Amino acid sequence: MSRFLKEALRAVEPYTPGEQPRGVQDLLKLNTNENPFPPSPMVQKALHSGEIARLNLYSDPNCADFLRVLADTLGVGCGQVLAGNGSDEVLQFAFSAFAEKGAAYPDITYGFYDVLSRFFGLPSQIVPLREDLTVAVEDYEGFPGMVVLANPNAPTGLYLPLRQIEKLLCQDPNRLCLIDEAYIDFGGESAVSLLPRYENLLVVRTFSKSRSLAGARLGFAAGSEDVIRDLNTVRCSINPYNVNSLTLLAGISALRDADYFAKCCAEITAVRDWTARQLRGFGFTVTQSSTNFVFAGKNPRISGAEYYAALRKNNILVRHFAAPRTADWVRVSVGTRAQMERLVEATRGLL
Numbered sequence: 001m002s003r004f005l006k007e008a009l010r011a012v013e014p015y016t017p018g019e020q021p022r023g024v025q026d027l028l029k030l031n032t033n034e035n036p037f038p039p040s041p042m043v044q045k046a047l048h049s050g051e052i053a054r055l056n057l058y059s060d061p062n063c064a065d066f067l068r069v070l071a072d073t074l075g076v077g078c079g080q081v082l083a084g085n086g087s088d089e090v091l092q093f094a095f096s097a098f099a100e101k102g103a104a105y106p107d108i109t110y111g112f113y114d115v116l117s118r119f120f121g122l123p124s125q126i127v128p129l130r131e132d133l134t135v136a137v138e139d140y141e142g143f144p145g146m147v148v149l150a151n152p153n154a155p156t157g158l159y160l161p162l163r164q165i166e167k168l169l170c171q172d173p174n175r176l177c178l179i180d181e182a183y184i185d186f187g188g189e190s191a192v193s194l195l196p197r198y199e200n201l202l203v204v205r206t207f208s209k210s211r212s213l214a215g216a217r218l219g220f221a222a223g224s225e226d227v228i229r230d231l232n233t234v235r236c237s238i239n240p241y242n243v244n245s246l247t248l249l250a251g252i253s254a255l256r257d258a259d260y261f262a263k264c265c266a267e268i269t270a271v272r273d274w275t276a277r278q279l280r281g282f283g284f285t286v287t288q289s290s291t292n293f294v295f296a297g298k299n300p301r302i303s304g305a306e307y308y309a310a311l312r313k314n315n316i317l318v319r320h321f322a323a324p325r326t327a328d329w330v331r332v333s334v335g336t337r338a339q340m341e342r343l344v345e346a347t348r349g350l351l
């Protein structure tokens with residue numbers, strides 16, 4: 001730490017992303033929920049040399065072409081969407097705009113919410129998940145700040161039905177609820193359908209998981225026109241060219257290739273359910289995942305930490321969260337069928 005750092009940042013603990021090892025031979029990387037499939041061939045075609053030659057020009061600060069295609073795909077108005085440099089950036093905008101009275105989020109959820117809350121020095125509230133790892137919306141009744149729920153949640157993989165989200169929205173129309181749908185394309189119904197009826201709903205999504213574009217950094221928010229206008233005020237005050245031109249093109253092509261998208265999602269969910277069955281067969285408890293990962297643990301034969309370490313020795317990288325309530329679990333991203341067969345064989349070997 002330098003002597004120049006401002007006081008408020010001295011105690012900040014940044015987000016720890018899953019490891020991104022480079023150049024390790026034969027490593028099976030199942031730790032950051034990336035899509036095992038490449039982006040749509042249409043994305044690859046769109047990023048040709050003509051576009052690269054135009055990188056001397058700034059990207060469109062309004063992301064207009066991309067947002068038009070996105071709004072059409074979602075069935076919302078063009079003024080109801082905003083693009084971000086990954087959904088992490090959208091979350092950052094939302095926390096800086098709407099969380100003056102703090103944010104409330106589960107104890108077991110995406111770690112970035114807590115990091116942002118601390119970074120902005122917010123009076124936040126961490127709400128424990130119930131014993132069965134589900135969200136009970138009653139637990140948020142009366143909290144005056146922004147409510148933040150990942151749905152489906154990570155790392156539990158559990159989906160909260162839309163009528164529960166509606167109950168949450170009805171608790172207080174003057175309180176904004178941010179629903180982070182990073183995994184919604186792998187199961188469950190999107191809350192985007194509720195937007196016409198709830199002005200206090202903000203949905204955040206990403207192209208990193210279901211659209212195979214983690215490296216392109218593309219996410220978005222969908223909400224009421226007023227809420228999106230507020231987010232644009234923040235965006236244009238911090239980084240008006242926040243999404244680069246190649247990524248915008250990639251996003252348009254990814255949205256247009258609906259067949260490829262549907263095929264990849266269907267394959268991943270099928271392999272996910274197969275993997276869950278195999279792991280249950282080995283004595284793991286595996287939650288009912290609506291995502292592209294499985295959350296497995298509580299195996300009397302091996303602890304979460306031991307399983308993580310043993311897989312690592314086999315050159316298979318999964319995610320282990322050391323906090324007390326998650327320490328006996330691992331989160332395993334769903335890869336191709338062949339990759340998951342390797343995981344299953346390694347598991348059989350080490351047990």
Ligand SMILES: *Cc1c(COP(=O)(O)O)cnc(C)c1O
Binds near residue numbers: 085218219
């Ligand atoms: C992966 C993930 C994100 C981050 O997505 P990016 O668009 O890559 O920044 C946000 N929220 C949740 C719950 C995630 O799992």
